[in-house]
Amino acid sequence: MSAPESLTPSDRYDAIVVGTGIGGLTAAALLAYSGKKVLAVERHDRVGGYAHSFRRGAYTFDAAVHLIGGCDSGGLIDQLLTSLGVRDRCDFMPVNPCYRAEYPGLNLDAPTGTDEFTATYQAAFPHESRGIAAFLQDCHSIRKETRRLLANDRAATASGSLSGFSTLQRYRRSSVSDVLNGQVTDPKARTALTTLWPYVGLPPSQLSFLYWASMLMSYVDDGAYYCKGTFQVFANTLADVVRDAGGDVALRTSVRSIGTDADGVTGVVLEDGRTIRADVVVSNADAQQTISALIGTERFPATYCKGISRLKPSVSAIVAYIATDLPDSALVSAHETFHFEDWDHDNAYQATLCGEPNWYTLTVPTLIDPDLATDGSSLLVHTSLIPFDAAHNWHESKPQHEANIIADLEQRVAGFSSHIRHIDVGTPATMKRYTQNSDGALYGWELSPRQIGPGRPAVQSPIPGLFLAGHWTQPGGGIYGVVTSGIIAARAILGHDSESDLWQALQ
Numbered sequence: 001m002s003a004p005e006s007l008t009p010s011d012r013y014d015a016i017v018v019g020t021g022i023g024g025l026t027a028a029a030l031l032a033y034s035g036k037k038v039l040a041v042e043r044h045d046r047v048g049g050y051a052h053s054f055r056r057g058a059y060t061f062d063a064a065v066h067l068i069g070g071c072d073s074g075g076l077i078d079q080l081l082t083s084l085g086v087r088d089r090c091d092f093m094p095v096n097p098c099y100r101a102e103y104p105g106l107n108l109d110a111p112t113g114t115d116e117f118t119a120t121y122q123a124a125f126p127h128e129s130r131g132i133a134a135f136l137q138d139c140h141s142i143r144k145e146t147r148r149l150l151a152n153d154r155a156a157t158a159s160g161s162l163s164g165f166s167t168l169q170r171y172r173r174s175s176v177s178d179v180l181n182g183q184v185t186d187p188k189a190r191t192a193l194t195t196l197w198p199y200v201g202l203p204p205s206q207l208s209f210l211y212w213a214s215m216l217m218s219y220v221d222d223g224a225y226y227c228k229g230t231f232q233v234f235a236n237t238l239a240d241v242v243r244d245a246g247g248d249v250a251l252r253t254s255v256r257s258i259g260t261d262a263d264g265v266t267g268v269v270l271e272d273g274r275t276i277r278a279d280v281v282v283s284n285a286d287a288q289q290t291i292s293a294l295i296g297t298e299r300f301p302a303t304y305c306k307g308i309s310r311l312k313p314s315v316s317a318i319v320a321y322i323a324t325d326l327p328d329s330a331l332v333s334a335h336e337t338f339h340f341e342d343w344d345h346d347n348a349y350q351a352t353l354c355g356e357p358n359w360y361t362l363t364v365p366t367l368i369d370p371d372l373a374t375d376g377s378s379l380l381v382h383t384s385l386i387p388f389d390a391a392h393n394w395h396e397s398k399p400q401h402e403a404n405i406i407a408d409l410e411q412r413v414a415g416f417s418s419h420i421r422h423i424d425v426g427t428p429a430t431m432k433r434y435t436q437n438s439d440g441a442l443y444g445w446e447l448s449p450r451q452i453g454p455g456r457p458a459v460q461s462p463i464p465g466l467f468l469a470g471h472w473t474q475p476g477g478g479i480y481g482v483v484t485s486g487i488i489a490a491r492a493i494l495g496h497d498s499e500s501d502l503w504q505a506l507q
Contacts, residue, residue, distance in 0.1 A: 013039045013247075015280040015493065016268050018255050018294070021049025021435075022479055023470035024284025025238035026080065026486025027493075028247070033084050033506060034494055038247035039276060040239065041268065043254045048235030049284070049435055049470075050442070051479065056422055058375040061321040062230045063426075063434070064442070066336055066363045066381070067095055068479045069218030071225040076147075076483060081237065083506040089237045092225035093368050099224075100334035101195040103343055108192060109334060114140065117220045125189040135183045135193065136220075141167040142210055143217035150475060150484055151499035168210060173449045176204035176212045191343045198338065198361060198385055200478065201314045201443045203349040208449045211476050218480050226335065226368045231479075258283065258294045264464030280465050282489055286437050287444070287457055287472035295463070304462050311451055314477065315352065316428035316440035320382040320405045323422040328367045328378045330413055337362045339408075355390030360408055377421055382408065386428060388439035394429035401425060443477030444470065452476045459488045467492060 014036035017028040024040065025047060032038040046052050050064040070076035071092035081087040097109040098117075108124055111117055118136050122129040145165045171179060176197070180190050194204040200215055201207075227234050239249050254271035258281050267277035283290040288308065291297055297305045324331075340348060340359045351358045363381040366372055373379050382405050391397040402425045409416040431440030445451045456474045459467055467489045471477035475484055487499060496502040 011039075011276050012267075013037045013276065013278040015039075015282060016041065016276060016278040017282045017284060017469075018258065018268065018290075019049070019284030019470070020044075020047035020235070020239065020249070021284045021470050021482060022051050022235060022238070023473075023482035023486045023489075024049075024282060025235060025242075026483050027282045027284075027467070027469045027489040028486075029084055029238040029241035030080075030487065030490035030502070030506075031493060032242040032245035032247045034490070035245075036247075036493075038242050038245070039278070040242055040247070040249045041253050041255055041270070042249065042251050043436070044434060045252050046232065046235075047239045047249065047251070048232055051231040051235050052434075053230035053232035056321070056323075056424060058373055059321075059323045059377065059379055059422055060230055060372045061379065061381065061424075062232075062365065064317075064319070064431075065231045065479060066361075066365075067098070067219065067224045067226060068092075068231075069222040069224060070480055070483075072223050075222045076480065077234075079503060080483060080487070083503050084238075084241050086237050086241060089240075090234050091228040093228050095224040095226050095335045095368060097334050098219045098336070099195065100332065100337040101192055102337060102339045103188070103192065104341070106188070106192065108195075110195070112220060112223045114217075114220055121189070121193060124192065125184075125186055128184050128186050128189045131184040132189065132193065135180055138167065138171070138179060138183075139213035139217050140221065142171065142213035143221060146210065146214045146475075150488070171209050174209040175449055176207045176209045179209045180204065188343050191340075191345060194345060195338045195340075197345060198359075198383075200447045201385060202447055203345040205346055206349075206446075206448055208447050208452045208476075210449070211447045211452045211481075215478055215480065226365065228369050228371075230365075230369075230372065255285075255294065258290070258466070260295060260299055260463055260466075265466050278465075280467070280493055282467045282469050282493075284468075284470040285472075286435075286441075287468060288438055289436065290468070290472075295466075299463060301462050304457075308457060311445045311456070312448075313438050313441040314443035314446045315385045316388050316431050317426075317442055318357075318384055318386045318401055318405075318428065319426045320380075320402065321422075321424045321426070322380040322382065322409075322420060323373060323377040324380060324416070324419045325421055326378055326413060326416070326419045328364050331378060331380065332362055332364050332367075332412075335364060335367050337364075349385075352385045353387055353390075355386055357384035357386060360384045360405075362412075375421075380409070385442070388428040388432065391427070394427040398425055398427055401427070444472040445476075447476050459485060460492050 259266035428440035
């Protein structure tokens, strides 16, 4: 299906957003609500990117997003939706405990709330109480400084200057392990504290401490939340802001190229050949494809392209979406469970890279929102990270992976396979097909110390009028990160020096 017939080559917009992942939708909604005429273009039949949902008969599944932070009063998601006048359209349901950690000999339910989270880990490892408190205090400081930097200092964000941000400066090149190992000596305590590393795609020894700390504390400080009706509701709400403001959201519509001339961006050419004009284009698409396929590397400075070529994309995932007639309580006690077979995250990641992950996360969204299954079933989402090149042919290898997933669940509940009402497995090839991300990357570029913040391409590109949003740009991956990227893009286009200036202008 091509773009809506209402779009004609003579149409001109103030801004065109290519791809409707949450970063792109955030930028589109903010621009539209600010009075810009906006077109958002999406090749899929629904908006949201990795935040979209899908139905299988009586069952509704989130494709990839399980939890978000920042939904409570004053949090980033709450501030965004409130400023856009649509806060009441999303019912964010608190999830507590945030997660359950399962290791040999230890099951730990991690609550939200800074004091409660700290106390839980101190109770599990009392001999490490002081180090745990110090580590989490550093995480808290990183979170506060990061929010202040991104919200109020556009020049520092673009340049990478951290003057006035002492904790960020101290740890800017540190991995999680670099910081944790200096404060906590018990290897098991270190492992348990870093249970959430699959949410950002790298083990603690390789993962940026700055990004990890910001992610962790977005749940611990702000609370963890699930969007009633799936996160598609959140994505649809942002798209509706664009429509309500007089803009357009074109689904099942592909962009062939982004037009440029000597002065900068000129608009886009759709797959059917129609040209839609605009002086601003925000690309939420894969940054590599934006540069090489949609525009052409010859239009960019050679140093910019060289820098992009050095960046490493993140890992992908294999995900099973399952409905079972077993009750939720027979499966898990928490919305999100992380199951590890040993205490070594580096070993777990190495098994992942070899295509044989020995760990998984198990999400049971019907614990929070039973209406997702209209026949009373329990819904499960079994997730393991895995690289795209772990299989020569994902269609041929998928049955074996499905069998392995069922075997994991058989270990939890004997005879589980006889209670399956539905199972659907998504592979890295699936992720690539629906998002067009290189090799089905989950987080854009890897979130290593050198590939976060200024280590990623800036939101404002070298071509006048071309902006990036999403997990291929600053600050990084995850819902919180991509929402931030959309806000930064909107601020740059609208000329607001700080986040508070943006929110005030929207009042």
